[in-house]
Amino acid sequence: MTIYNFAAGPATLPAAVLEEAQKDLVSLPGVGMSLLEISHRSKPVVELIDTAEQDIRKLAGIPDNYRILFLQGGASLQFSMVPMNLLRPGGKADHIVTGNFANLALQDAQKVGDIRVAGSTKDSNHDHIPSQNQLDLDPKADYVHFTGNNTIYGTEWPTEPDGGDVPLVADLSSNIFSKPIDVSKYGLIYAGAQKNLGAAGVTLVLVRDDLLERSPDSLPAMLNYRIHAKGNSAHNTPPVFSIYILGLVVKWLVQQGGLEHMENQNDDKAKLLYDELDSSEFFSGHAQPGHRSRMNVTFRLPSPELEAQFASEATAEGLVELKGHRSVGGIRASIYNAFPKEGVEALVSFMKEFERNHG
Numbered sequence: 002m003t004i005y006n007f008a009a010g011p012a013t014l015p016a017a018v019l020e021e022a023q024k025d026l027v028s029l030p031g032v033g034m035s036l037l038e039i040s041h042r043s044k045p046v047v048e049l050i051d052t053a054e055q056d057i058r059k060l061a062g063i064p065d066n067y068r069i070l071f072l073q074g075g076a077s078l079q080f081s082m083v084p085m086n087l088l089r090p091g092g093k094a095d096h097i098v099t100g101n102f103a104n105l106a107l108q109d110a111q112k113v114g115d116i117r118v119a120g121s122t123k124d125s126n127h128d129h130i131p132s133q134n135q136l137d138l139d140p141k142a143d144y145v146h147f148t149g150n151n152t153i154y155g156t157e158w159p160t161e162p163d164g165g166d167v168p169l170v171a172d173l174s175s176n177i178f179s180k181p182i183d184v185s186k187y188g189l190i191y192a193g194a195q196k197n198l199g200a201a202g203v204t205l206v207l208v209r210d211d212l213l214e215r216s217p218d219s220l221p222a223m224l225n226y227r228i229h230a231k232g233n234s235a236h237n238t239p240p241v242f243s244i245y246i247l248g249l250v251v252k253w254l255v256q257q258g259g260l261e262h263m264e265n266q267n268d269d270k271a272k273l274l275y276d277e278l279d280s281s282e283f284f285s286g287h288a289q290p291g292h293r294s295r296m297n298v299t300f301r302l303p304s305p306e307l308e309a310q311f312a313s314e315a316t317a318e319g320l321v322e323l324k325g326h327r328s329v330g331g332i333r334a335s336i337y338n339a340f341p342k343e344g345v346e347a348l349v350s351f352m353k354e355f356e357r358n359h360g
């Protein structure tokens with residue numbers, strides 16, 4: 002039986018990437034040793050990190066005045082590293098709170114400095130993205146932080162908020178490289194790799210050069226972007242294997258046809274599910290149309306009992322990990338870049354059949 006893995010993260014990886022990693026695990030071609038056992042200062046590893054960087058730069062058209070960093074601590078460490086590095090002495094920043102991770106980012110940032118909520122969708126259970134005129138942005142803020150895709154609630158910013166001259170900082174953990182991106186609109190972007198980019202253990206950070214000047218010397222080295230940039234992401238031992246997998250995924254994205262192709266694919270896949278939700282009285286989507294995530298499709302059935310039954314019958318048919326996050330319940334289908342269209346089609350047929358039997 003084919004298993005389709007709808008997990009929210011770690012999530013489905015391209016089969017070709019897993020096969021290549023398996024084939025080369027014991028002996029990296031041209032090296033004769035495993036990537037897992039060679040020095041991070043060795044030529045093959047230095048080249049591997051360089052190549053991953055160059056490939057990312059090409060894939061997403063990242064301007065030369067941005068640094069690409071491979072860090073550890075997950076996206077979650079960025080919740081506090083961002084304010085530690087980007088707040089100026091006595092400075093302040095704005096956060097837009099559109100979901101669970103946005104809220105966690107706010108809480109950690111507030112432990113570091115003066116952070117204000119410039120917009121929140123909490124009162125409507127995070128079922129939409131605020132419009133520009135609903136934001137109360139401080140033009141004197143050191144940066145404004147938002148979460149590009151809300152993994153748990155299933156909403157996504159259709160375009161970035163306009164921060165004016167204030168640098169935009171975005172957590173794009175669950176939608177990075179799922180569509181073309183104009184990086185020049187951002188000051189800093191971060192994303193844990195385990196959703197759209199690869200395996201857990203590495204966090205991609207893109208940061209504009211001039212912002213590196215803000216990192217205070219008083220910060221411990223591992224928390225300082227400028228030190229990681231100076232060391233080419235190898236100030237200490239980097240997560241070499243996770244960077245390797247990320248590099249393979251980026252090559253795979255290029256082979257697929259790049260970010261425009263991924264956008265078309267992702268739009269098509271998501272549309273199949275949203276059309277099903279819109280044509281049914283039995284299933285109801287959580288996110289408001291126009292604010293829907295193309296990565297995480299969240300919906301409810303008429304009762305928690307039916308939702309539990311739906312998830313368990315789906316599992317029996319090889320459609321696994323559909324249960325919604327414990328904080329919101331319901332059903333969530335995560336369909337990132339590497340998730341195949343056939344899996345979405347299989348879920349749609351299963352939904353139709355389930356509705357026929359229980360609707």
Ligand SMILES: *Cc1c(COP(=O)(O)O)cnc(C)c1O
Nearest residue numbers: 075076077102152172174175193
């Ligand atoms: C998964 C996720 C995180 C948490 O990532 P970790 O790497 O586990 O720290 C943060 N933000 C968003 C938007 C996520 O989807």
